[in-house]
Amino acid sequence: MRLEPRVETPFYLWIAAPIAAIAASLVIAALLVMWAGAEPFAVFGLVAKGALGSQFALLETLTRATPLIFTGLAAAIAFRARLWNIGGEAQLYGGAVLAVLLGTGFLPLPAPVLVPLLFIAGAFAGALLLLGPTMLKTRFGVDEVVTTLLLNFIILLFVSFLLEGPLKDPMGLGWPQSRRVIEAAQLPRIIEGKRLHLGFVIAIAMAAIVWFVNARTTHGYEMRAVGFNPKAARFAGMKVDWVMMKVALFSGGLAAMAGVSEVTGLKGNLTLDLSPGFGYSGIVVAMLAMLHPLGVVAASIFVAAMFVGADAMSRQAGVPNYIAHVMVATALLTMVVGMLFTRFRVHWR
Amino acid sequence: MDAIEIVFTASLWAAAIRIASPLIFATLGELICERAGVLNLGIEGIMTVGAFTGWFTVYMGGDLWTGVMVAALSGAAFGLLHGLLVVPLGLSQHVTGIGITLLATALTSYVYRVALPEVTSPPKIDPFQPWAVPIFSDIPFLGSALFNQTPLTYLAFVSVALVAYVLYRTPLGLAVRMVGENPAAVEAQGIDVTVLRIGAVMVGSAFMAVGGAFLTMSAFNSFYFDMVNGRGWIAIALVVFGSWRPGKALLGAILFAAFDAYQLRLQQIVAGIPYQFFLMLPYVLSILALITMARRAGYPRALMIPYRKGER
Numbered sequence: 001m002r003l004e005p006r007v008e009t010p011f012y013l014w015i016a017a018p019i020a021a022i023a024a025s026l027v028i029a030a031l032l033v034m035w036a037g038a039e040p041f042a043v044f045g046l047v048a049k050g051a052l053g054s055q056f057a058l059l060e061t062l063t064r065a066t067p068l069i070f071t072g073l074a075a076a077i078a079f080r081a082r083l084w085n086i087g088g089e090a091q092l093y094g095g096a097v098l099a100v101l102l103g104t105g106f107l108p109l110p111a112p113v114l115v116p117l118l119f120i121a122g123a124f125a126g127a128l129l130l131l132g133p134t135m136l137k138t139r140f141g142v143d144e145v146v147t148t149l150l151l152n153f154i155i156l157l158f159v160s161f162l163l164e165g166p167l168k169d170p171m172g173l174g175w176p177q178s179r180r181v182i183e184a185a186q187l188p189r190i191i192e193g194k195r196l197h198l199g200f201v202i203a204i205a206m207a208a209i210v211w212f213v214n215a216r217t218t219h220g221y222e223m224r225a226v227g228f229n230p231k232a233a234r235f236a237g238m239k240v241d242w243v244m245m246k247v248a249l250f251s252g253g254l255a256a257m258a259g260v261s262e263v264t265g266l267k268g269n270l271t272l273d274l275s276p277g278f279g280y281s282g283i284v285v286a287m288l289a290m291l292h293p294l295g296v297v298a299a300s301i302f303v304a305a306m307f308v309g310a311d312a313m314s315r316q317a318g319v320p321n322y323i324a325h326v327m328v329a330t331a332l333l334t335m336v337v338g339m340l341f342t343r344f345r346v347h348w349r
Numbered sequence: 350m351d352a353i354e355i356v357f358t359a360s361l362w363a364a365a366i367r368i369a370s371p372l373i374f375a376t377l378g379e380l381i382c383e384r385a386g387v388l389n390l391g392i393e394g395i396m397t398v399g400a401f402t403g404w405f406t407v408y409m410g411g412d413l414w415t416g417v418m419v420a421a422l423s424g425a426a427f428g429l430l431h432g433l434l435v436v437p438l439g440l441s442q443h444v445t446g447i448g449i450t451l452l453a454t455a456l457t458s459y460v461y462r463v464a465l466p467e468v469t470s471p472p473k474i475d476p477f478q479p480w481a482v483p484i485f486s487d488i489p490f491l492g493s494a495l496f497n498q499t500p501l502t503y504l505a506f507v508s509v510a511l512v513a514y515v516l517y518r519t520p521l522g523l524a525v526r527m528v529g530e531n532p533a534a535v536e537a538q539g540i541d542v543t544v545l546r547i548g549a550v551m552v553g554s555a556f557m558a559v560g561g562a563f564l565t566m567s568a569f570n571s572f573y574f575d576m577v578n579g580r581g582w583i584a585i586a587l588v589v590f591g592s593w594r595p596g597k598a599l600l601g602a603i604l605f606a607a608f609d610a611y612q613l614r615l616q617q618i619v620a621g622i623p624y625q626f627f628l629m630l631p632y633v634l635s636i637l638a639l640i641t642m643a644r645r646a647g648y649p650r651a652l653m654i655p656y657r658k659g660e661r
Contacts, residue, residue, distance in 0.1 A: 001437055003657065036463045084443050142636075142643040143589075145390065145443060149582045150632045157632075161625035283447055320462035325455030333448045336440050 003344040017338035018288075025330035029323055038319050047324075050312025051305035057312070059196045063266065065297075065304035067092070067275070069203035070258035071282025072289065072296040073210050078130075078251035080214070080291050081227040083137075083244060085130055087148030088255040088279025090155035094129045095122030095256025097159060099263040100167060100178040100270045103185035111184040118185060119202070119260050126256020127249040129155065134248035138241040152279065160272055169269065178270040187265035199261030204297060206254060211293040213250075223247050255279060284332045290339060303328055355614050362494035362607065366502060367568065369606035371396075373505040374560030375584035376591065376598045377512055378424075378553040384516065384593055385549030386529035386651040390446025391431050392557050393581030394453025395424050399558025401457045404565035404572045405464065407474045417501070417562055424558020425551040427453055432547035439655030450581075458574055471571040477501055499567045501559075506599075508556065513595040525549050529649035532656040542656050557581070579632065586635035590642050593649060601638070608634060 030040035051061050071088040078085035085091075098121045107114060129151065136142040162168075163176035171179075187198040214220035225233040226243045234240050262274055285303055289295030310324030355361055375396060382389040389395075403420035407413055427449060434445045465472070477499040486496040516522035524545055528535045532542045560580070565572045587605065591598030612627045 003439065032459065079444075086447065136640060136643075140640055140643045142639045146582055146585050146589075146639060147636055150579065150586070150635055153579045153582075153632045154629050157625040157629045161623045164625075165623060280447075280451065283444075284451065287444060287448075318466075320459050322455055322459040322462055326452065326459050329448060329452035329455050333434065333445065333452060336444055336448070337434065337438065340438055340440060 002347040003340075004347060006343060006345050009342045013342045017342050018290075018335065021334035021338035022331060024334040025327050028330050029327045032323060032326060033319055036319050038317050043313055043317050043319055043323075046313035046317055047306070047309035049309070051309030056194075057308065059191070059194050061301060061305045061308045062200055063195045063197070063304075064308050065300040066197075066200045066203050066265070067258035067262050067278045068281055068285050068300035068304055069200075069207060069297055070261065071255050071278050072285030072300050073203075073207060073282075073293060074251045074253075074255035074258075075282045075286035076289060076291045076293060076296055077210060077214070077223070077254065078247055079227075079286055081223045081244065081247040082230075083134060083227075083247050083251065084145045085133075085148055085248070085251050085255075086145055086280075086283065087130060087133065087151045087252075088258075088282045089152040089275060089277065090148070090279070091126035091129050091252045091255035092259040092262075092275050092279050093155050093159050094125040094252075094259065096259030096263045096270050096274055097162065097167075098122040098125045098256075099185070099260040100181060103181035103264060104179045105182050108182070109184060111186075114184045115187065115264065118264060119257055122256045122260035123253030124256075126254075126259070127252040129256075130248040130252030131245065134244055138244055156272070159270070163270065163272060167270070176272060180268045181264055185264050186268065187261070195266065197261075197265035199265035202257070202261065203300075206257065207293045207297050210250075210254070214293060219246065255282065258282075281328065284328050287332050288335050290335075352615060352618065355611065355618075359490050359493040361610050361614065362490075363497065364610035364613070365603060365607035366495060366498055367606075368609050369602045370498075370502045370505045371560040371563040371568065371580060372584055372587060372602040372606060373509060373599055374563060375557050375581060376587040376602050377505075377508055377595060378556030378558075378560065379584050379588045380591070380593055380595060380598055381512065381525070381553035381556065382428075382550050383588055383652055384529045384649055385525050385546050385553075386532065386649055386654065386656075387432070387435060387546055387550050388442040388446060388653050389428070389431060389449075389550060389553060389557075390443060390585075391427060391449030391453060391554070392446075392584060393577055393579070394450035394457075395427050395554050395557045396561030396564075396577045396581050397457050398427060398453045399424050399561030400565045400576060401461060401561075401572050402558070403562030404474060405461075407566065408472060413477055413566060416566055417559060420558045420562035421555040424561075425555040427558075428551035428554025429547065431554065432550040435655065436543050436546045436550070439657060442653050461572065461574075471573060473570045474566070476565075476570040477567040501563050501567045504559075505563075509595050509599045516595065526649075529651050532651055536656075536658070542658075546656075557584075560584070583631060583635050586639050590638040592642065592645070592647060605631065605634065605638075 033040045033043045050057055052058055074088055099118050102121055103118050133144045133147040136147055137144045163178060167178045169177050169179045190196045222238050222243045226240050230240050258278055263270055281303055285296055285299045288299035306324040306328055310321040314321035379389055379392055399420035402423040403416040406416040406419040431445060431449050434440045435442045479497050479499050482496040486492040516526060524535055524540050528542055528545050536542050561577060564576055587598055587601045590601040609631050612630050616624055616627045
């Protein structure tokens with residue numbers, strides 16, 4: 001088998017590759033569902049119904065998609081520049097910590113001032129958390145994959161310490177949780193009485209901003225150039241290390257916004273289960289979106305629909321909701337294979 | 350007992366060897382993959398798979414060594430998947446590896462829930478028991494630290510010697526090392542680069558899975574979802590720390606584990622420091638190890654570079 005780079009990708013492949021990828025992951029999921037003794041089509045129907053079948057389901061899916069858009073954008077922008085940021089989880093919690101640190105009464109400001117401030121402060125914390133590993137990469141050549149992964153564990157332990165120590169809610173009946181953020185720090189709901197909050201709109205806005213920066217500014221051009229060919233970028237006079245830093249600040253900040261948004265929009269306080277792996281799911285989202293910022297929004301909704309739908313399905317059909325995790329992971333792998341065929345032509349023999 | 354005295358207790362070193370065992374398997378596995386030029390970030394998930402399949406085999410009535418074999422085979426299966434995706438297809442080893450970890454972890458959780466729908470607390474098995482090596486275990490200090498462990502720990506040490514021997518003293522080992530440095534040269538010898546790399550990744554992944562199985566079949570006696578807890582990532586750091594050499598990697602794993610065992614004991618005598626900071630130490634230590642070694646690191650030259658015939 002030999003792979004030959006394509007000069008041009010036929011248009012149908014841009015459509016066919018993702019569809020084939022999703023179809024392949026559905027087939028694998030169907031086999032697993034059958035093994036669990038259930039009827040695949042019935043199960044998929046229940047997943048779809050649980051994710052999109054009612055206003056409640058749909059809003060729940062969008063609510064779940066919100067943090068994924070942030071972490072997905074964070075991964076997409078970093079991966080574009082070949083900065084392997086796997087530390088979305090740590091950055092998310094970094095943002096969340098800042099949100100409760102400043103949002104629980106420390107800054108008695110009105111909402112229009114306080115909310116943007118919390119997002120900026122949170123993004124700053126996340127940016128710093130990725131800046132460390134990035135500097136270790138550019139200065140010492142330390143692989144950022146491992147350092148960002150290890151930071152996830154360190155930060156989670158640190159948050160656990162904060163929640164049992166300095167940030168512990170005195171009224172929390174001993175649970176490791178922070179106090180609730182003040183009224184002015186809470187994001188308004190988009191529809192009265194429903195869980196979907198302003199964070200979703202902010203996330204979409206960030207996707208638009210990232211798209212604009214990527215496609216229409218020199219910053220974006222440099223970030224892509226550095227990822228595509230660092231040597232050529234350096235030769236063209238770009239300060240590659242500095243561009244990497246910019247990418248890190250941007251990416252870390254975006255992931256942290258997921259934490260701020262979850263605290264101020266949905267949960268109201270910080271607990272150790274604030275994120276059920278949103279940082280890691282963000283990587284899948286970014287890959288499914290082919291690293292395109294606007295694609296991230298669509299991919300986030302798709303992944304969120306899987307999770308929300310599977311939760312509803314498992315209550316009725318008795319198939320474990322982990323099937324959603326399996327489908328999302330297989331979709332990631334089938335997608336990267338699918339994308340390969342848009343770049344290469346395969347010669348058998 | 351004060352902080353210094355602890356260092357000279359046999360129980361500390363016995364614990365260190367015990368904590369090191371899964372890391373030795375995992376580090377060895379990652380080392381084999383990377384020596385052949387393939388980064389395997391599937392390690393965390395593959396260890397989880399090994400932990401589950403080994404334990405589950407015994408739970409279903411298999412004997413312990415069958416469990417170890419099943420764990421190794423299931424690890425190799427995921428290694429095959431990783432190998433197929435990154436060697437002939439040349440996909441990003443970072444993305445694929447993370448994908449393998451996510452898939453392996455998710456599949457394990459799913460299979461566990463389907464196979465054991467009713468259980469509330471994880472069922473227990475009879476794990477490997479410590480086996481005192483005759484004569485050697487009577488040596489003072491060293492005997493109780495090193496020669497009164499479970500068989501899997503002995504297997505870990507034997508594996509290090511075996512892998513070192515194969516890598517440095519056999520033609521196969523030479524080919525594996527060369528394929529990580531200069532695959533074109535291997536090709537010129539008439540050896541199939543693709544087969545060699547996939548094979549190395551499968552063997553490496555089998556070791557990782559046995560490392561995971563150690564957790565459920567020797568260290569504990571049941572399976573929990575998050576039990577691997579970053580040990581895979583630590584093993585990747587240990588490979589760098591050990592400069593891609595089995596002996597040094599073994600030393601690194603034991604040093605690391607000794608430190609881990611030490612902090613566990615220190616927690617009990619040092620008051621006032623929250624336990625989370627002690628738990629952080631292994632991860633911080635791994636990062637420090639990476640920083641100190643990164644400058645000197647002799648990476649396999651072709652690590653993470655896909656090989657395509659006829660391309661330069």
